[in-house]
Amino acid sequence: MPSPRLLLLGVVLFGTACEPTVTPPNPTRMMVLLKDPDGVLRPNQVELTTLTRPAALEGTAGFLIGGARIEVDPSDPLVQNARTYEQLRDALVKDEGRPVKAEFFDQAGVLWPADFHTWNMATAYYHLERSAQYFRDTGAVPESALDKARVYYFPKVHFHDEGPDPMVDNAMWYSLVQSLFVLPFDALQTEPLSINAGVMTHEFSHRVFNRLVHRGAPMPAAINAWSSTVGSTPGLNVLDALDEGFADFHAVASSCRSRFGCDTRFMSTSFDPEVADNRDLAAPRCMSAALANALYTAGREEFGGVGRQYAVGTLIASALWEAAESTGQRESLEQALLDAYSDENLSNPGLAQVLELTLPDQTAFTLGLAMSVVVSHISDPTLKLAACSSLADRLGLQFGSGYGQLMCPDNAVRGTTCEVLP
Amino acid sequence: MRRLLLALCLAPTLALAQEDPEFIPYDEPSYDEEAPRREYDPTPPPDEADLDHPFRLSRLDDRNAGFAVEGMVGLFFGANSRSAGPDLRLNGGLRGTWEVGRMIAADPWREALLVDLSWWASGSREGTQTVFTQEALHIFTLAPAWNFPLAPNAPWAFFLQAGAGIAWQTGSVTTDGGMVPVAGIKPVIQYGLGLRARPQIGEALHLSIRLELTRFRRGYVDDTWLGYSMGLAF
Numbered sequence: 001m002p003s004p005r006l007l008l009l010g011v012v013l014f015g016t017a018c019e020p021t022v023t024p025p026n027p028t029r030m031m032v033l034l035k036d037p038d039g040v041l042r043p044n045q046v047e048l049t050t051l052t053r054p055a056a057l058e059g060t061a062g063f064l065i066g067g068a069r070i071e072v073d074p075s076d077p078l079v080q081n082a083r084t085y086e087q088l089r090d091a092l093v094k095d096e097g098r099p100v101k102a103e104f105f106d107q108a109g110v111l112w113p114a115d116f117h118t119w120n121m122a123t124a125y126y127h128l129e130r131s132a133q134y135f136r137d138t139g140a141v142p143e144s145a146l147d148k149a150r151v152y153y154f155p156k157v158h159f160h161d162e163g164p165d166p167m168v169d170n171a172m173w174y175s176l177v178q179s180l181f182v183l184p185f186d187a188l189q190t191e192p193l194s195i196n197a198g199v200m201t202h203e204f205s206h207r208v209f210n211r212l213v214h215r216g217a218p219m220p221a222a223i224n225a226w227s228s229t230v231g232s233t234p235g236l237n238v239l240d241a242l243d244e245g246f247a248d249f250h251a252v253a254s255s256c257r258s259r260f261g262c263d264t265r266f267m268s269t270s271f272d273p274e275v276a277d278n279r280d281l282a283a284p285r286c287m288s289a290a291l292a293n294a295l296y297t298a299g300r301e302e303f304g305g306v307g308r309q310y311a312v313g314t315l316i317a318s319a320l321w322e323a324a325e326s327t328g329q330r331e332s333l334e335q336a337l338l339d340a341y342s343d344e345n346l347s348n349p350g351l352a353q354v355l356e357l358t359l360p361d362q363t364a365f366t367l368g369l370a371m372s373v374v375v376s377h378i379s380d381p382t383l384k385l386a387a388c389s390s391l392a393d394r395l396g397l398q399f400g401s402g403y404g405q406l407m408c409p410d411n412a413v414r415g416t417t418c419e420v421l422p
Numbered sequence: 423m424r425r426l427l428l429a430l431c432l433a434p435t436l437a438l439a440q441e442d443p444e445f446i447p448y449d450e451p452s453y454d455e456e457a458p459r460r461e462y463d464p465t466p467p468p469d470e471a472d473l474d475h476p477f478r479l480s481r482l483d484d485r486n487a488g489f490a491v492e493g494m495v496g497l498f499f500g501a502n503s504r505s506a507g508p509d510l511r512l513n514g515g516l517r518g519t520w521e522v523g524r525m526i527a528a529d530p531w532r533e534a535l536l537v538d539l540s541w542w543a544s545g546s547r548e549g550t551q552t553v554f555t556q557e558a559l560h561i562f563t564l565a566p567a568w569n570f571p572l573a574p575n576a577p578w579a580f581f582l583q584a585g586a587g588i589a590w591q592t593g594s595v596t597t598d599g600g601m602v603p604v605a606g607i608k609p610v611i612q613y614g615l616g617l618r619a620r621p622q623i624g625e626a627l628h629l630s631i632r633l634e635l636t637r638f639r640r641g642y643v644d645d646t647w648l649g650y651s652m653g654l655a656f
Contacts, residue, residue: 019642033553033597041553042599055642066505098505103643105591105606112604116548116555117504119595154504189551 019055020106028054030104030111032123033195035260041191041269043119044259045110050129054111056099057121061129062149064121068097070152070177073160085218089177100153120194121153124182127200134201134254135208138331139338145211149204150179153194157181171199173206176218180207191269197258198251198266205247212341213352222355226300226362233300235362237312240304241295242351242370244313246337249320252281253334264321279314281321286418287312287396295367312395316371319390326390329383340377348376368397372407381409388412396421486655488521490620490630496649498544500559501640508646513544515561517651519630522566534569538583540612542647555595555604561638563587563612577619581634584613589640608641620655628655 022028027047034044051059058064071094073079078091102118104111113119132146157174158166168186171193173179180203182194193199214220226236255263264283268276277283294308303309320337324330343350349357351373358364371391378384388408392399393415397406414420494515499508523535542561549555565585572578592605616634623629630653638645 033595036599040599041597043595043597043602066502067507100505101501101503101643103501103503103641105604105608107606112606113595114591114604114606115503115557116595117502119555121504154506185550191553192550195553 019053020104020111022051022054025049028111029109030054030122030126031113032126033119034123034126035197035258035263035269037259037261039260041195046126048126048129050132051125053099054104055102057102057125058099059125059129060147061132062125062147062151064100064125064151064153065097065155066100066153067095068093068152068155069095070155070157070174070181071160072158072176075160089218093177095156097152097155117154120182120192124151124153124194124200127195127197128204130197130257131201131204131254134250134257135204135338138253138334141208141212141338144216145208149207152179152181154184155181157183169193171203173203173210175210175214175220178207178210178216178218180204188270190271193270196266196270198255198263199270201254202247202251202266205250206243208250208338209243209246209341212338213350213355215342215352222359222362222365225359229299229362231299232297233303233362234296235358235365236300237295237298237303237309238365238367238370239355240300240309241312241316241367244309245316245320246313248279248281248313248317249337250334252317252321253324253330256330279310281314281318283318284417285315285318286394287315287421289421292396292421312367315394316391319394320374320387322390322394323383323386327380327383327386329380332380332383333378333387336378336383337374340374343377349373350377366404367395368404368406371395371397372405375406375408384409385412389415393418486521486626486628488524490517490519490521490628490653490655492517492519492630492632492651492653494540494542494649494651496647498542499646499648500544500546501643501645503643509546511544511546513542513647515540515542517541517653519655521655533571533579535566536569537564537566538585539564540587549596553595553597555593557591557593557604560590560592561587561610561612561640562590563610563638565612567618569618577621579618580615581618581632582615583634583636584611586611589638611639613637613639614647626656629653630655 027049028051029045029047031043032046033041036042036044048059050061056063070092072092076091079088082088082091100121102121103114104118105114113122128149128151135141135146156166168184169188170183172181174181185192210216210220222239223236226233251266252262252264255261255266264281265276267279291308291311294303295312320333324333340350342352344353351370354369354373355365375384375387375391378387388406389412391397392406392408394417396418399406399408399412399414401407494517496513498511498513500511502509517538517540519536519538521536523531523533526532540563543558545558547554547556563585564587565583567581567583569579569581572580587610589608589610594601594603614634614636616632619631620628632651634649636647636649638647
């Protein structure tokens, strides 16, 4: 029989084998990988205020799930026979995965990640918390749009109609399962996407867009209705571009609250310089005739297959950024943009309401109309004029209240960066 | 009848009341001094445990001092922080064994109880080309084990083991800002099972061979080790 002392030793050892816990709002001090003011990525100590289970990286801001498998296969009988959203979700998510089990060393009350993926995941959670706080501070965003974000970390995600292999080297918001994906890296051998603050805020912004503009629908009504159209899908193309552009704008705006400061090239640390250049909000860029033509004449697959939604989105974001910087009213513009997502005021409807109005005819949902909704939610006259000027200039929009035109105050003046499109 | 019963009751008393009887000598037998004979030795036989080791019968069969040193190799199924199956890596180590049961005379203890002092080491690198971690994991444990021979005089024995120790991890995280060391220690609980053999290769030298499955509760994560070890017992 083991002696009582041995049994006591066993109990003590098991006691030390418990994972760390914390009760918010008590902060968790943790090391994560952040850009210093000099732009260099280094381990930095932060305080996380929303974590409840540090080892599972679970808290009120979100939770990370590992080992999941999602198969998006249109030929799957389970997908074809799904009649409810829950059935469709179950058909897509073949393996729900498990909570992650981050490994830390407790060094004088500070949790140090013990392995690479824990560094990645801890930093991703920090960015989640910061993103939620950015939206919380910026506008009247309901908590339901900000809390408990589910993040599938390094899931196996296979879109069967896009090729034989699971997707890698990407991060995305996937509305059908109402989750963020941080996919495994392969060719990307620089800064992992999970520790790129801009990328994480960009994806979190898609979640907020879904919750506010699409009212949290896994399959938004506009996308469901408009994607079944044969031929051109102008409304859907505009909607996709808005989603990407607003996400870029929020990603950069959120970075202004970081110790590094505003980062208009947040893609540069993770992607090729060409990609970063193409998405740089500070770079002067204009709508080309070809891109404008594709926006209104191409089908969704044709338009998005080559990433045109990002090109138009960057034009939108850079125009907003230009207006914000030129007036020094970035925070007012952030708030106005979020206000424009959903507004039940019939005399000044938000995008959610305009989408419902235009649902029968997607050609009515133009870039000019969408930008007019944003402009109409800017209260400061100077900022409104600046936004009108930049949007009209960069997006090639005409002032006016006609089809596809940008509704601005009468004294609005078009910018001079870009040529007027025919 | 009454007289007979009275005589039987009084006989012992009458016998004790008599004086010592007269000694009647017997003839002394004469025997040959060289002839074999058995003599009664009133000294109690010694307990085997009280004897010095050179005279123990069990030690005549197995002259080992009761120590062994083994090299270990195996597959380390480390805890995976992203919950995507085990983090598989090769590892190795060294183990010193003290067959502490030899200190105890009773047979089940002598061959059954041993204590291992073990060290496992493994390393890994994870990450991208510019952001990555490197780590070396050392696990030190002290763990008693109990052998169950598969059959009487069988060369192989099944064993169960449980113990405790520490896990010491050293390493670093590297970013474009340079390398930052990361290290820490965690408590470890070890438990497992396996097969052990000690084939004799010399008068006081044996091979010591094991196949085993061991689990580690390292802090709040679990690792599994499937391994093989071989060494010398002396």
